[in-house]
Amino acid sequence: MSAFDSNPFAETANDNPFHDPSVTQVTNSTMGSVEQFNPFPAHPTESLAATTPASTSPYQPAVLQPSTEPSPQATAVAAQANLLRQQEELERKAAELDRREQELQSRGPTGKENNWPPLPKNFPIKPCFYQDFSEDIPEEHRRICKMIYYLWMFNCVTLFLNLLACLALFTTEVGNGTDFGLSILWVILFAPCSFLCWYRPVYKAFKSDSSFSFFFFFMVFFCQVVIFIIQSVGIPKWGNSGWITAFSAMSQNTAVGAIMMVVAIFFTVCAILSVVLLKMVHRNYRRTGASFQKAQQEFSQGVFTNKTFQSAATTAAASAAQGAFQGSN
Template sequence: MTSDTKGNDPSVIQVTNSGVDHIGQFNPFPDNQSTSISGHTIPASTVPSQPAVLQPSTEPSPKASVAAAQASLQKQQDELERKAADLERREQELQSRGAITGKENNWPPLPKFFPIKPCFYQDFSEEIPMEYQRVCKMIYYLWMFHCVTLFLNLLACLAYFTVDSAYGVDFGLSILWLILFAPCSFICWYRPVYKAFRSDSSFNFFFFFFVFFCQVVVFIIQAVGIPKWGNSGWISSFSVIGTNVPVGAIMMVVACFFTTCAVLSVILLKMVHSHYRRTGASFQKAQQEFSQGVLTNRTFQTAATSAATSAASGAFQGNN
């Protein structure tokens, strides 16, 4: 086919003469296919992806638990040491204050012209902490009441002896109990509890508990009043009141006094024990105080030095 023929072809003339760009109108995808594809297209996430991180376990390891326990024990030990240092400082201040002010013993309160001088220094407001002053004074009043009861017991036994000479043994024992129990009770259970409250001493607390428990037993025996034991208790008073009413009445009053001593001693023992539990005292601390007191005692040191010197001298002479 020649060029003239192609130029005369009607189809060719139609395509060349139209101003429409048929290549731009060509769509390789059908309409329904593009719609379905565009409807199900999911846009990519704009959040950057991060690598997975393994979270650590919250349970402490055995080493951490041991370290925490050691830290707790160390904290408790530091607290105890701080308290001991504070008590020692307070005691030194009291001693230095006494040395500076020249405090003298004021108990028992004896006249100045009396040949016997006071043996102890006692001041509740200065030496005893405020929370312990009440119970300490009550124990002091109990000791005074006990001494009065022992004196009345002596008078009752004397009256009993005037009625029946066979009970002279009760009068003699009542004198012995007054001479023995009055000073010994002051030294053995009142002064220890006073020093325990003054310096928070575990050793004095334990000494007081042991001796005062024995004192409670003695109060009960005295209140019972076994005949020929030197006590005007209930049994002795009931045995006398049938023959002599005035003497029996006096002995019954003394028996009431002994009973009051027994009841008050039990109450005060419980009160002191409740205060003792709040002070942080312990048996181990009492042992430590006792050992330190023995080792720092000058008499013990002198005796130990003398014993060691004698033993060394004997060994040297034996070798020669």
């Protein structure tokens, strides 16, 4: 019955959470600290330091930043520096373009760098032509083309020896100054002209099988054969140490006559070789299938496609039309 007499709504010690010894201890200690708090401390600053914590807010006070906008003077200086830099860049590109243009001009129409005459790289005069027998000339024409090239070099050596022989003749007698002066002229005139007028045409003819180059070579080289014969004969006062001049000098001075006789032999060899090579070139020309009609066609195409001829023809036509218009008025 005792169990029924107990109050079911009565709180037991185990059901009240505040009766826990740990909670009771914390509550008592807190009350004690509150009772010991002194609102009037001896040093107010210590109280403030103890009671006021340091601000830990992530927001900082606003700070007035200085203006970063450049001044007009700085803007003008920067613009001027930019213009100078662009001008230097343009000048550098212009110099590069000029260098490339000079390289292209030095290579000539073949697109390859000229290699003749073979001059040092630091020489002020650059090579004017491109020459390569193994690459340009077919194998069946290579030998004769080289022989013509050697004939041109032998002719240049003979002209130089002729100058020395005429100089020796001039030292023996002052009246032989005409031969010495003409010998200088022949070296200056015949050496480069022979290269341009008959060696380069035959080189181009064998290279591109050009009928026009063949005909041009035949006409000029035939004149060169005649000149070789005249030089070997040695007409007096013509500036040539041929046979007649050599025998005449032999009666005056044996040493000078012997030198001129050697030059006469060289001129004779040039004449003989030129006749032989002319026949050999003609034989190869007939094998290539070239003809006079092809030469005319090549000449007409070359003339009408030449820019100089086109500009001259345009100028002449404009002048004629202007004259006709003025005459009608």
